[in-house]
Amino acid sequence: xxxxxxxxxxxxxxxxxxxxxxxxxxxxxxxxxxxxxxxxxxxxxxxxxxxxxxxxxxxxxxxxxxxxxxxxxxxxxxxxxxxxxxxxxxxxxxxxxxxxxxxxxxxxxxxxxxxxxxxxxxxxxxxxxxxxxxxxxxxxxxxxxxxxxxxxxxxxxxxxxxxxxxxxxxxxxxxxxxxxxxxxxxxxxxxxxxxxxxxxxxxxxxxxxxxxxxxxxxxxxxxxxxxxxxxxxxxxxxxxxxxxxxxxxxxxxxxxxxxxxxxxxxxxxxxxxxxxxxxxxxxxxxxxxxxxxxxxxxxxxxxxxxxxxxxxxxxxxxxxxxxxxxxxxxxxxxxxxxxxxxxxxxxxxxxxxxxxxxxxxxxxxxxxxxxxxxxxxxxxxxxxxxxxxxxxxxxxxxxxxxxxxxxxxxxxxxxxxxxxxxxxxxxxxxxxxxxxxxxxxxxxxxxxxxxxxxxxxxxxxxxxxxxxxxxxxxxxxxx
Numbered sequence: 001x002x003x004x005x006x007x008x009x010x011x012x013x014x015x016x017x018x019x020x021x022x023x024x025x026x027x028x029x030x031x032x033x034x035x036x037x038x039x040x041x042x043x044x045x046x047x048x049x050x051x052x053x054x055x056x057x058x059x060x061x062x063x064x065x066x067x068x069x070x071x072x073x074x075x076x077x078x079x080x081x082x083x084x085x086x087x088x089x090x091x092x093x094x095x096x097x098x099x100x101x102x103x104x105x106x107x108x109x110x111x112x113x114x115x116x117x118x119x120x121x122x123x124x125x126x127x128x129x130x131x132x133x134x135x136x137x138x139x140x141x142x143x144x145x146x147x148x149x150x151x152x153x154x155x156x157x158x159x160x161x162x163x164x165x166x167x168x169x170x171x172x173x174x175x176x177x178x179x180x181x182x183x184x185x186x187x188x189x190x191x192x193x194x195x196x197x198x199x200x201x202x203x204x205x206x207x208x209x210x211x212x213x214x215x216x217x218x219x220x221x222x223x224x225x226x227x228x229x230x231x232x233x234x235x236x237x238x239x240x241x242x243x244x245x246x247x248x249x250x251x252x253x254x255x256x257x258x259x260x261x262x263x264x265x266x267x268x269x270x271x272x273x274x275x276x277x278x279x280x281x282x283x284x285x286x287x288x289x290x291x292x293x294x295x296x297x298x299x300x301x302x303x304x305x306x307x308x309x310x311x312x313x314x315x316x317x318x319x320x321x322x323x324x325x326x327x328x329x330x331x332x333x334x335x336x337x338x339x340x341x342x343x344x345x346x347x348x349x350x351x352x353x354x355x356x357x358x359x360x361x362x363x364x365x366x367x368x369x370x371x372x373x374x375x376x377x378x379x380x381x382x383x384x385x386x387x388x389x390x391x392x393x394x395x396x397x398x399x400x401x402x403x404x405x406x407x408x409x410x411x412x413x414x415x416x417x418x419x420x421x422x423x424x425x426x427x428x429x430x431x432x433x434x435x436x437x438x439x440x441x442x443x444x445x446x447x448x449x450x451x452x453x454x455x456x457x458x459x460x461x462x463x464x465x466x467x468x469x470x471x472x473x474x475x476x477x478x479x
Contacts, residue, residue, distance in 0.1 A: 008341070009163070010050075013047075022043055046470075051343045056464045058227070059105070059107075060105060062263060064266055094215060097460055107460055110213065112212030112213055113212060119183055120158075123151075123186075127163070127343055131341045134212050138205065140201070142201070144205070152186065153187060160181065170194045231432045233260065234412070236257055239377045241262075242265065245326040247269065247272070247329070248306075248325040250332075250365070251303060254287075255283060258296060273298040274298075301319075303365060304361045306318045306369065323369070330366045333359070338380075352384070353386065356391070366378075377475050378395075378473070379472060389416055404429070407475050411430075429472070434468055
C-alpha cells in the first residue's frame with residue numbers, strides 16, 4: 001500500500017511489533033465486520049497519526065479554586081503577556097474555548113503545520129524532546145544531542161528530532177534520519193551544554209518558529225491551568241467521585257488524575273495515591289499542596305501488595321484491609337502505544353507484551369480493595385487488544401462480582417472487536433481511536449482546520465473528541 005503523504009513519516013516500530021499491531025487491527029472479528037482493505041487503511045492511519053500531534057491542546061481548569069470563565073480570561077491574559085515578552089515570536093492571537101460537554105476543560109487550537117523555512121545551522125534533539133516541542137515546549141538543555149561546532153547564545157538554529165536514537169551526545173555533524181520541528185534561538189553556548197561538569201538545566205533553545213504553534217505553559221497559572229490529554233480528564237469524570245468518599249488511585253504518578261479526583265470531590269473525603277517511585281510521590285504531594293487539596297494522601301508503595309488480610313490493620317496507610325474504598329482508579333502501567341506525537345518506539349515485542357500480567361495482578365488487588373457497590377475504572381494509554389478489551393473479557397470471567405457500567409461522558413468510540421465481547425459490552429467501553437477521525441490532509445493543513453479562524457465550541461469539541469491520544473476506559477460495578 002503506498003504511503004499517504006503526511007508531514008512526518010509513520011511511527012517507526014520494530015518489525016515484530018509492527019506485525020503484532022497489524023494483527024491486532026486486522027483480526028478475525030474485525031474482518032467479519034469490515035473488508036480487509038478498510039481494516040488495513042485504519043491500521044495505516046493509526047501509524048501515521050501517532051507521529052503527529054493532536055490538533056488541539058487540552059487544559060484542565062482548577063474549577064474548585066475559580067470559575068471556568070475566570071480561568072479562561074486569566075489564561076488568555078497570561079498567554080498574551082508571554083507573547084509580548086518573547087519579542088522574536090510572531091504575534092499570533094490565542095483562541096481559548098470551553099469544551100461544551102466537560103465543565104472543567106478549555107481547548108486551544110494548535111496552529112500547524114506552518115510554512116517554516118529551515119536554516120543552515122542545525123540542532124538535534126532526542127525523540128522525546130522533539131515530541132514535546134511539537135506540543136508547545138521549548139528545548140531544555142538535557143534534550144539536546146548535537147549542535148553546530150561553534151554555537152553561541154543568540155544564534156538562530158533549526159531544530160530536528162532524531163528518528164532512530166542514533167545521535168550521540170555532543171555530535172557536531174549528525175547524518176542520520178531526522179525530522180524538522182521548527183526554528184529557535186540558542187539560550188546557551190555549545191560549551192555550556194556539553195562541557196559543563198554539572199548537569200545542565202534550563203531552556204537551551206527557545207522556539208520562535210515551531211512547525212506546530214502551541215503556547216508554552218511553563219510557569220503559566222500553575223495552580224489554575226493543568227495541561228492534560230482530554231481522555232485523561234474524561235477518566236476522572238467517568239469515575240464519578242463524590243464528596244465524603246474514600247477513593248484509591250493505584251498508579252498515581254504524575255498525579256494529574258489524583259488531583260482531578262480530589263477537585264471533583266471539592267476536597268471533601270480522602271484520595272489515597274500510591275506509586276512505587278519516591279520522587280514521583282513527592283511530586284504528587286507538591287501538586288496537591290499547590291492546588292490546596294488537603295484530602296490527598298500520597299504513599300510510596302507497590303500497589304500489587306496494597307491489600308492485607310488483617311482487618312484490624314491501621315488504615316491510615318498501605319496495606320489496607322479488603323473493601324476499604326468506595327471507588328478505585330486503576331490507570332495501569334501500559335505499553336503507551338497511544339501517546340502522540342511519537343515518531344519512534346524502540347521497544348521489542350517482549351517488552352510490549354510484558355504489561356498484561358502486571359495489569360492483572362493490579363486488577364486482583366483493586367477488586368479486593370473495592371467495597372461492594374463500589375466503582376472500579378480501568379484505563380490505559382495504549383491501543384493493543386491485550387491490554388484493553390482482552391483485559392475486560394478476562395476481568396468479567398475472573399470476577400463474577402463485576403459488571404460493566406455506562407460511562408458519562410462517553411465522547412470516544414466504542415470498544416474494538418477482537419476480544420469476544422458482545423456488541424452491548426463493546427458499547428459500554430470507551431476507546432479513543434485517533435485514526436478514526438484523522439487524515440494526512442489535515443496533518444498537512446490542507447483542510448478547514450482550526451488554524452486561522454476561531455471555531456465555535458461545538459465543531460471544535462467534535463474535533464477535540466476525535467483527534468486525541470489513543471486511550472481506553474472501562475467502568476465496572478462490584479456487586
